[in-house]
Amino acid sequence: MYALFLGLILSLSACSAPVPAAGQASSPDDAYRLARERMVASQIQARGVRDTRVLDSMRRAPRHLFVPDAQRDDAYLDTPLPIGHGQTISQPYIVALMTELARPKAGDRALEIGTGSGYQAAVLSPLVKVLFTIEVVEPLAARATETLAGLGYANVTVRAGDGYAGWPERAPFD
Template sequence: MRKYPFYLFVIIGLLVLLIFFVVYPLRGKREEDIYRGKAEAMVAEQIQARGVKDEKVLQAMGKVPRHRFVPENLIPHAYEDNPLPIGFGQTISQPYIVALMTELLNPEGSDRVLEVGTGSAYQAAVLSEIVDEVYTIEIFEELGTSAKERLEDLGYDNVKVKIADGYYGWPEYAPFDAIIVTCAASHIPPPLIQQLSEGGKMCIPVGSVFWAQNLMLVEKKNGKIVSRNILPVRFVPMLGEH
């Protein structure tokens, strides 16, 4: 059997170490860079271009790794301009809708926000980049459990997840400065309106799971409730008017 010189083994060993410690992490880094690039493009082309201006929201949308919140087979589509299915008949909303709903709530750093319908927890993660406390409730156990794990993995430690019927809100932590409901319902649960603080805002999509026909922004001012119907797109009712 032919003998190989010792230094050959050393060189191969060093090369393996180099690949393991330098090239491999760089590869991961490059992957992260690719997703960061995609997130930046998403913010510029889908969100800013449609008129979302709040810097905090734009930054949060650029920072949260959306690809970590979608099913594995849909990772290549994570930053595309559409909602994605996450199972149980639920979806992760289109990035623009997430940004718009967040902007409508006008969240401040010290705010306490309640989310009803955690889903994949993407909306909760975006909120947690902006406010101190996020409380999120998911009714479907499987979704709630995986959302909880995902948030822990990603280090979002200012989000509390509860698996329960969101209809009754989370009275222990009420009132909330903002409430975001991410699932369409036949009516707005009265307990949620009660748990909204004075001056607080609540945002709810109206429509099917795939497409918010419009958004409802409910505000409590001087104990009175006023709601706004917000169309995510420009509506010009008459032909010929621009």
Template sequence: MKRTWLLLLLLAFLGLRGGWFPAAGLCQDGMDVMEERRLAMVAEQIEARGVSAPRVLEAMRRAERHLFVPDSQVPFAYDDRPLPIGHGQTISQPYIVALMTELIRPQPPFKVLEIGAGSGYQAAVLAELVEEVYTVEIIAPLAKWAEARLAAAGYENVMVKQADGYYGWEEHAPFDAVVVTAATPHIPPPLIEQLKDGGRMIIPVGSRFRVQQLVLVEKEKGELTTRNMLPVRFVPFTRGDDAGVR
């Protein structure tokens, strides 16, 4: 009897908090609670900070961030912060995902290259907005994770490749836009070459121990222009030897 009362108290506590039951894959009140949190995230963390493109805001409302984090992080999926996804990597803060997406000005016919698939969340947001997404992840378990999560979420227009993202994905170039989700000391030349004329790239530039800048790169008639958008902190760009890739 005592155990029963303890269990009921625990369930009541979880219910008040919109608790999550990983084994069932559902929150206490079904998807309604997660949807409510997602809508609040967009309104309070993203739109309130100046991201205004209607299609980007709608994509952020539709892409279910809680599907792209480990079970232990699901209760925090719509918090205003990055979250760990294992292997020393993180899923970016929702505002940064939205801002980077808005800055490339995605259009329905676009073909977009993402470097650093991570958990697959940024690719999911892009997939809501463009025709094709090609995402490269150097860490094999994360590449498998992202591919499985994207497929389970119903995204059929995302292709995942396990490889060194420094070299992009040449066979599918050129790309209308490139999104890089790890900080690199310089912009990799192959990514510049694979960016279509008139295209945009968003990339964090800098080292792990210094202030990084989120840089917008525009390519016009073969010439590049760059603009520092804001200081950021991303995980470092991993190369082949660092990830055990040869």
């Protein structure tokens, strides 16, 4: 009887451990994931972006890792944010809209001009076969290269330079 009582007490105490409610974060990673979900629902889908591949890519791309530490708490707001060198990361809706309008396909060789932080490249990467991206501000190109590689975006090649003439050595692009 004592063993049964002890087992019941242990079972009940295990059940009373705090569990995050639905929609609540139990870790910083969960908090950012939930923020991305909210961003997609309220800023992107609500404004008419419908391509499920774009929406899924926006849900996966960790925008907070493409902004300076001081901007992380604002990463999923519907606003551009400063990324240094007089540049900004575009607001999430604009990134989603541009991506949807580009109609990327899985077999595409794509060229992006103006890498910035690399966030748009992170959104495009899973949607194309290979992505080449050019950034005129060398420190931003270096940071984007590091961030994209660290996150495993292996099909993205970043180049520092002026994108006015494109990237003839890697052409043609779809």
